[in-house]
Amino acid sequence: MTARPLLHATGLKVNYGATTALRSASIDVAPGELVAVMGASGSGKSTLLHCLAGLVRPNTGGVEFDGTDLFTLDDAGRSELRLRRMGMVFQFGELVPELSLVENIALPLWLLDGERKAAQDRACDMLEQFDIADQGHKRPGEVSGGQMQRAAVARALVHRPSVVFADEPTGALDTANAQIVMESLVGQARQQGAAVVLVTHESRLASYCDRDVVVRDGVAGSAFDTDPAVIDVDGEVTTQ
Amino acid sequence: MNSVRLGLQLLIRGGRAGAIRSISLGLGVAVTVAAVLTLLSAPGVATNQAERQGAMVPQTTFVVEETVTTPLWATFDAIGLGDREIRRLVIAPTGAAPFSAPAWMGQIPNEGEVVVSPALRDAIESDPLAATLFPGAIIGEIGEDALVAPNSLAAVVGADAAAFDPIAGATGLGQPDPAGGTVNEGVLRLIIAIIVMFVLAPLSALIATAARLSARTTEQRLASLRLMGLTARRTRVVLAVETATVALAGTMLGSAAWVLLAPMTERVSVGSVQWWGSDVSLSAPTIAAVITAVVAASVAISLVGSNPSLDNPVAVRRNTARNPTMWWRLAVLSLGFAGMATIFFLWESIESRDFTLWYLGASATIAIGLVVAVPLLSHIGAALLDRSSAPSAALAARRLRFEPGAIGRVISALLIVVFAGGFGLALSAILVEIDDLERQVVDVFPQGPTVLSSVGAVDPDLDALRALDGVAAAAAKTYGPGYTGEPILEADCANLTVLSVSTRASDCDDDVPQFLVSELIRNSGASSVDPIRAAGASEALRDLGVVEQPDVDLPLTSDIVQGVRRSQLDTGGTVRVAPDLLKTAEQRTTQVFFAVSEGASPTLVAAAVSAIEPTGSISGLPSIARTRRLQAFALLLNSAVLVGLVVSVAAAAMAASDRAIERSRNAAHLAALGVPGRIQRRTEALTTLLPLALGVLVAGSGAALSNAAFVASRSGFVPFDWAGILTLVGTGLIAAALAAAASAAATTTVADPTRLRTE
Numbered sequence: 001m002t003a004r005p006l007l008h009a010t011g012l013k014v015n016y017g018a019t020t021a022l023r024s025a026s027i028d029v030a031p032g033e034l035v036a037v038m039g040a041s042g043s044g045k046s047t048l049l050h051c052l053a054g055l056v057r058p059n060t061g062g063v064e065f066d067g068t069d070l071f072t073l074d075d076a077g078r079s080e081l082r083l084r085r086m087g088m089v090f091q092f093g094e095l096v097p098e099l100s101l102v103e104n105i106a107l108p109l110w111l112l113d114g115e116r117k118a119a120q121d122r123a124c125d126m127l128e129q130f131d132i133a134d135q136g137h138k139r140p141g142e143v144s145g146g147q148m149q150r151a152a153v154a155r156a157l158v159h160r161p162s163v164v165f166a167d168e169p170t171g172a173l174d175t176a177n178a179q180i181v182m183e184s185l186v187g188q189a190r191q192q193g194a195a196v197v198l199v200t201h202e203s204r205l206a207s208y209c210d211r212d213v214v215v216r217d218g219v220a221g222s223a224f225d226t227d228p229a230v231i232d233v234d235g236e237v238t239t240q
Numbered sequence: 241m242n243s244v245r246l247g248l249q250l251l252i253r254g255g256r257a258g259a260i261r262s263i264s265l266g267l268g269v270a271v272t273v274a275a276v277l278t279l280l281s282a283p284g285v286a287t288n289q290a291e292r293q294g295a296m297v298p299q300t301t302f303v304v305e306e307t308v309t310t311p312l313w314a315t316f317d318a319i320g321l322g323d324r325e326i327r328r329l330v331i332a333p334t335g336a337a338p339f340s341a342p343a344w345m346g347q348i349p350n351e352g353e354v355v356v357s358p359a360l361r362d363a364i365e366s367d368p369l370a371a372t373l374f375p376g377a378i379i380g381e382i383g384e385d386a387l388v389a390p391n392s393l394a395a396v397v398g399a400d401a402a403a404f405d406p407i408a409g410a411t412g413l414g415q416p417d418p419a420g421g422t423v424n425e426g427v428l429r430l431i432i433a434i435i436v437m438f439v440l441a442p443l444s445a446l447i448a449t450a451a452r453l454s455a456r457t458t459e460q461r462l463a464s465l466r467l468m469g470l471t472a473r474r475t476r477v478v479l480a481v482e483t484a485t486v487a488l489a490g491t492m493l494g495s496a497a498w499v500l501l502a503p504m505t506e507r508v509s510v511g512s513v514q515w516w517g518s519d520v521s522l523s524a525p526t527i528a529a530v531i532t533a534v535v536a537a538s539v540a541i542s543l544v545g546s547n548p549s550l551d552n553p554v555a556v557r558r559n560t561a562r563n564p565t566m567w568w569r570l571a572v573l574s575l576g577f578a579g580m581a582t583i584f585f586l587w588e589s590i591e592s593r594d595f596t597l598w599y600l601g602a603s604a605t606i607a608i609g610l611v612v613a614v615p616l617l618s619h620i621g622a623a624l625l626d627r628s629s630a631p632s633a634a635l636a637a638r639r640l641r642f643e644p645g646a647i648g649r650v651i652s653a654l655l656i657v658v659f660a661g662g663f664g665l666a667l668s669a670i671l672v673e674i675d676d677l678e679r680q681v682v683d684v685f686p687q688g689p690t691v692l693s694s695v696g697a698v699d700p701d702l703d704a705l706r707a708l709d710g711v712a713a714a715a716a717k718t719y720g721p722g723y724t725g726e727p728i729l730e731a732d733c734a735n736l737t738v739l740s741v742s743t744r745a746s747d748c749d750d751d752v753p754q755f756l757v758s759e760l761i762r763n764s765g766a767s768s769v770d771p772i773r774a775a776g777a778s779e780a781l782r783d784l785g786v787v788e789q790p791d792v793d794l795p796l797t798s799d800i801v802q803g804v805r806r807s808q809l810d811t812g813g814t815v816r817v818a819p820d821l822l823k824t825a826e827q828r829t830t831q832v833f834f835a836v837s838e839g840a841s842p843t844l845v846a847a848a849v850s851a852i853e854p855t856g857s858i859s860g861l862p863s864i865a866r867t868r869r870l871q872a873f874a875l876l877l878n879s880a881v882l883v884g885l886v887v888s889v890a891a892a893a894m895a896a897s898d899r900a901i902e903r904s905r906n907a908a909h910l911a912a913l914g915v916p917g918r919i920q921r922r923t924e925a926l927t928t929l930l931p932l933a934l935g936v937l938v939a940g941s942g943a944a945l946s947n948a949a950f951v952a953s954r955s956g957f958v959p960f961d962w963a964g965i966l967t968l969v970g971t972g973l974i975a976a977a978l979a980a981a982a983s984a985a986a987t988t989t990v991a992d993p994t995r996l997r998t999e
Contacts, residue, residue: 053912055912055991075917075990076916076917079911079914079915079916079917079991080914080916081914082912082913082914083913083914083915083916084914086914088909088912088913090909090912094906094909096635096638096906096910097642097906098635098638098639098641098642098643099635099638103638107631107913107915108913108914110631111631111914111915111916111919114629114631116629116634139642155913
């Protein structure tokens with residue numbers, strides 16, 4: 001770990017109403033480091049990732065990204081930072097259904113630079129690197145789940161972010177496709193020197209990373225449940 | 241669990257979104273049912289009003305010999321009080337046969353007595369003109385059965401039996417009111433058709449919007465049922481049960497509201513038009529039929545809209561693109577425009593009785609064509625947006641190409657309203673113009689030596705007239721039945737004591753002002769009719785002496801009198817008109833001319849004359865209210881345009897916002913990527929705005945063509961309404977902007993974690 005981490009989160013506590021999703025969670029992520037955040041369902045993994053990405057403001061604690069306190073920025077500032085320096089991969093891809101794969105991948109670059117042609121050229125390169133060049137003109141609904149997820153990873157990396165946040169990126173895929181997606185994500189991230197924060201509950205996927213972080217809970221259920229049983233979520237983070 | 245129970249379960253457990261959808265649909269249906277019931281009750285109100293209106297009208301024989309045995313002398317007319325109409329029945333028992341007063345009259349007034357409506361009683365107490373018109377003692381009030389509305393002004397005036405013309409014998413009271421027929425049936429049909437178009441089209445869109453709220457969610461749910469193994473038929477039953485239950489509740493609410501509120505509408509007035517609450521009624525079978533039809537329509541809309549999810553559930557689950565838009569969608573619209581253009585250029589060749597059919601046919605084709613063409617408008621909008629390099633424009637373009645028909649709910653109703661507005665404006669302008677023209681004819685001319693004419697009085701009491709304040713001079717001329725007439729009537733304006741008839745035009749003195757009656761006919765509404773003087777006059781009058789009147793209606797006496805007044809004759813001049821051109825010339829008729837003193841109010845003087853000679857109708861008194869009835873229709877029409885616009889804007893905003901909300905999950909994920917909120921908002925706004933603005937322009941073109949065709953068919957009766965069309969299009973564009981703003985406001989622009997899909 002370098003002297004100055006890319007991401008530095010301390011004492012994160014997040015409540016959703018009466019439900020505590022995170023309690024006193026702390027984590028550091030170095031530049032180019034691949035970190036797997038593990039834990040059972042409802043343990044608060046996604047909430048932690050959302051905090052690190054500046055999507056959820058913690059009730060207490062803070063997150064520094066490259067020396068900048070994320071939550072001193074307003075929403076527009078954090079959005080700008082995400083668009084410029086971060087990449088996001090969701091479990092179900094969440095590509096824009098109206099756009100083709102190449103347009104989806106080009107979107108962040110295009111929004112950043114305003115150069116549509118250059119963005120699309122770069123997106124085409126990414127399509128080739130992810131071995132889905134022949135699918136570029138298709139829309140998300142017209143390709144397989146694995147292809148869609150590879151496009152989502154390509155979209156997260158196309159603008160050379162400092163960090164990629166991936167929330168169960170292979171959760172909806174079979175083993176073979178999961179392996180392809182993970183290898184694409186890890187390979188490209190390492191090539192670009194981007195850090196990765198990977199949320200998963202599979203140790204097999206965590207093995208792709210440099211380090212594991214376990215979010216413990218001990219109570220079954222989702223952090224978003226309103227079931228009173230999840231009130232006692234622990235949310236303590238330990239490093240293995 | 242059978243399909244019906246499943247449908248009910250899903251309805252009850254639909255959560256917050258389901259509740260919002262149900263409430264929206266229920267309210268939309270309720271409003272529609274109330275509006276439909278109101279529209280359907282309108283003809284009944286008109287019929288009831290006609291019956292009430294006819295109650296005061298005497299059954300006159302018009303045969304002198306028969307009046308010997310009739311029980312009543314009676315004359316009926318309508319005179320004006322400001323902008324309002326006073327219906328006046330003047331009666332006297334003949335004594336030849338028994339006559340008892342009808343229940344609504346209570347008792348027969350004697351000479352010097354009057355029975356008035358409650359509204360007229362109030363007017364007499366507050367308005368000097370009303371008090372002058374009806375100076376007699378009020379002995380009772382006219383009942384509801386003879387009053388069109390609570391605000392109706394009506395009077396039964398008692399008179400001297402000797403004052404009536406022998407043809408004024410009446411066998412009784414009660415028959416269709418001749419003064420009520422100012423709007424012919426064809427025009428009424430057009431007005432009702434256009435109001436229906438204005439009100440029903442947007443309301444249908446409102447129902448469609450409400451029935452298809454959260455359409456994507458509903459489709460996903462239905463697709464899940466299909467994928468689970470439910471047949472398409474059973475799935476349709478589930479959906480039908482959900483929709484029908486809510487729609488039924490909505491119809492009950494709407495019907496109940498209508499039944500409760502209808503009687504209260506008698507406190508509402510449109511212009512001066514009012515009605516009795518009890519007249520707003522419908523039979524139970526009609527209400528039941530409306531309820532059934534609205535529920536069926538709601539179910540049909542939701543079923544048709546959900547067909548894709550039932551037929552191809554996999555595609556819905558995967559959210560794949562819809563079919564590309566085809567250019568054939570322009571066909572219907574083109575056909576409608578071609579039809580309207582044909583009417584515009586060839587209206588002279590179209591039989592007048594076929595015109596309505598042609599016009600409504602072309603209008604309906606354009607209206608349907610606008611709806612059919614909506615996906616194409618989306619496509620064209622996408623092509624235009626693609627020219628921009630802005631990300632929001634490109635994103636909007638993709639959305640429009642992806643689901644070109646999705647915008648349909650947003651814009652269809654508004655387009656129909658904007659288009660129909662073109663016709664509404666033309667018709668409205670014509671109605672107002674007719675009113676204005678008629679009012680010009682009967683308006684009291686406020687300047688110069690005013691001459692008024694009283695037609696129908698027998699043996700007028702000239703001394704009493706001359707004794708009235710404000711009357712400078714008075715004269716009378718009587719024509720008997722079978723009168724063939726000499727061609728020229730001369731009136732000496734110096735003192736109006738001499739009325740003489742010349743037998744030959746050549747006997748006329750060319751040195752005095754004379755009138756060419758044909759000029760009066762042609763220029764009855766014009767601001768001035770110049771007298772023909774000197775050299776040209778004799779020849780003109782000579783022609784007049786032998787003239788036949790082939791194509792024009794004979795001029796009313798008031799036309800001539802109006803001309804006299806407008807000529808600004810110096811006193812001492814002689815007016816010559818042809819009495820055989822007077823409508824009344826074939827009957828026994830007495831014309832009374834009187835001049836109003838300088839400075840006196842012609843209206844009040846005429847009212848005083850009318851009070852002295854109640855059995856004659858005073859041409860100089862305005863009967864504005866009768867003609868203002870058309871303006872009331874114009875007001876209704878404009879109100880319908882306004883209601884249509886408001887409802888369609890509400891429907892458009894609702895549908896656009898709903899679409900934005902449906903995309904919220906997608907938008908939340910884009911926000912999580914860092915896509916700025918302003919781009920999301922612009923994208924959403926452009927997605928709504930562009931097709932809608934294009935549609936408004938196309939519909940506005942249709943409105944302009946429709947307006948021009950209708951105006952042309954009326955021989956330039958009113959000019960093409962540029963300002964109105966531009967206002968209509970401008971309003972449509974503002975509405976488009978409002979809908980776009982609503983959708984932009986409803987867009988998710990923050991990465992709300994609750995909308996992000998996690999495991």
